[in-house]
Amino acid sequence: MSFAEYARIGGKEGRSMERRQIVDLWRQGTASVLVTLVGSEGSTYRRPGARLMISSSGEYAGTISGGCLEAEVIRKAAWMVRQGAIVERYSTLFDDTAEIPFGLGCGGTVDLLIEPTGTPEFEALVSAIGDSLRGHESRVVTFLPGNGRGLRRAIYDTDGNVIFASDRVDRVKLDCARELQPGQVYEGRFVEELLAPQRLFVMGAGDDAKPLVSMAALLGWHVTVADGRVQFARAERFPAAESVMNAELAVREMRKDDAVVLMTHSYEQDRELLERILPLGPRYLGLLGARHRSALLVSETAARIGWSVAACCDRIYAPVGLDLGGDGPEAIALAVIAEVQACCMGKLGVSRKLRSEDVDEQIAKGGANHYLQAQCALDAAS
CATH class of the missing domain: 3.40.50.720 (NAD(P)-binding Rossmann-like Domain)
Structure with a gap:
């Protein structure tokens, strides 16, 4: 599905207010961690692409659950990204014996990308979010960290031109990512569309x-x-x-x-x-x-x-x-x-x-x- 086709059938997913709040917090200059929901299984309150921005003082904007995960993530986020971005899995199934932290009875599992502010990848993403609120839409492909690899990111405009790309992005994978479906993870790449508000x-x-x-x-x-x-x-x-x-x-x-x-x-x-x-x-x-x-x-x-x-x-x-x-x-x-x-x-x-x-x-x-x-x-x- 092309970018234009996705937008035409209802890609405006209703996160515009959340994005405005996140950009506002970023502009205050106190943001320290950005959390993005990149995967979900079972019953979850938010869908992939939901975000939570956390400031150094504990102030936050956005949500990644119905309220059951925010307090835990906010409390630990700064410590978790001391060595760089990570992907953390949380279970909201009520199961005291589960290996995945931590069961709260909501009925699903979520994967959260937790990344520090101040990196070129973070700045490019939040700038693109701000641009989307002014009508400049884009596609974001995030190469998730893991197995010794750090976070990398690429951002395209609606014509497929590269706006930003990390230095370590594989150019072959970068070209292939243009046609990937949004809202999904493909071989460690999370794809999303930043669409203009309705x-x-x-x-x-x-x-x-x-x-x-x-x-x-x-x-x-x-x-x-x-x-x-x-x-x-x-x-x-x-x-x-x-x-x-x-x-x-x-x-x-x-x-x-x-x-x-x-x-x-x-x-x-x-x-x-x-x-x-x-x-x-x-x-x-x-x-x-x-x-x-x-x-x-x-x-x-x-x-x-x-x-x-x-x-x-x-x-x-x-x-x-x-x-x-x-x-x-x-x-x-x-x-x-x-x-x-x-x-x-x-x-x-x-x-x-x-x-x-x-x-x-x-x-x-x-x-x-x-x-x-x-x-x-x-x-x-x-």
């Missing part, structure tokens, strides 16, 4: 957009809030957003792997935006509003852009969000975030998304006509 465009800067932006930011997503009404599109209203801008500019910046939620509460603005965003084919496009309102929007948009209703429905999630129950902006935000996360990770099951049959049904029974296309209060304020 980007979310919130089209509409009303008050109900605030909890949506806050929740997305907690996941480490890159959130852009956009609105054509300058009195709403203000940075101070959305401190958790990476950027707040005009809707016209936001549409020009959208890519196919982005998630977009239309929630202007203005029928005319939603229709105009839907007409422009649909052909871009974002990974997720959600439309806030009642089912009959969405049916009318889709029907009119399909006619305006010359698409079939079915083709439009294939690219839209409406009503937006999973059916989690609850009411109010926070509950709606949770439902939307859950659906975006599931969609982008390829885990979406049953969705309420609008089908072409639903549009036909609403139009036929006149339900859509009950939506009054009078000027919205938010339109009047623009």
Whole structure:
């Protein structure tokens, strides 16, 4: 599987916030040890690629388990890497007789790469992690220490060019590593992808957009809030957003792997935006509003852009969000975030998304006509 194919099917694994915290701790200049989960068997809380950064004062960022291993690793990490990086195996099976330390009843076994800071390999990795948060993706191949060999590392950009390589890396193995699957160990080489955070465009800067932006930011997503009404599109209203801008500019910046939620509460603005965003084919496009309102929007948009209703429905999630129950902006935000996360990770099951049959049904029974296309209060304020 190529890098592009891996990213397209949901490689954004949801560790962006952890990476931000690790980079922040590194920038403080007190980091002493980096722990990376490179292998797991059985039931484990985290998957390969999870990390824990430890400072000289015992402060830490990230996690490598559900809390059962962190204290032990933090306590011993500095001592364990006195002679350089090591790989240590921990069992979370509840077995007092096990040779692997130490059973805590979680049900699995993990292999941890524990490496000291200050090496070229460490600096290259953390720099690449920081770059990934700014949208510069890369592939990292770590040659694990053991059998008298020290840790070595190679980092590639998305075109396969070598960004960094340890002096002792075998060039033949380096060339072969370009095509290895991420998240696995191959002949002592741990392969991973450092992908950019999921980007979310919130089209509409009303008050109900605030909890949506806050929740997305907690996941480490890159959130852009956009609105054509300058009195709403203000940075101070959305401190958790990476950027707040005009809707016209936001549409020009959208890519196919982005998630977009239309929630202007203005029928005319939603229709105009839907007409422009649909052909871009974002990974997720959600439309806030009642089912009959969405049916009318889709029907009119399909006619305006010359698409079939079915083709439009294939690219839209409406009503937006999973059916989690609850009411109010926070509950709606949770439902939307859950659906975006599931969609982008390829885990979406049953969705309420609008089908072409639903549009036909609403139009036929006149339900859509009950939506009054009078000027919205938010339109009047623009």
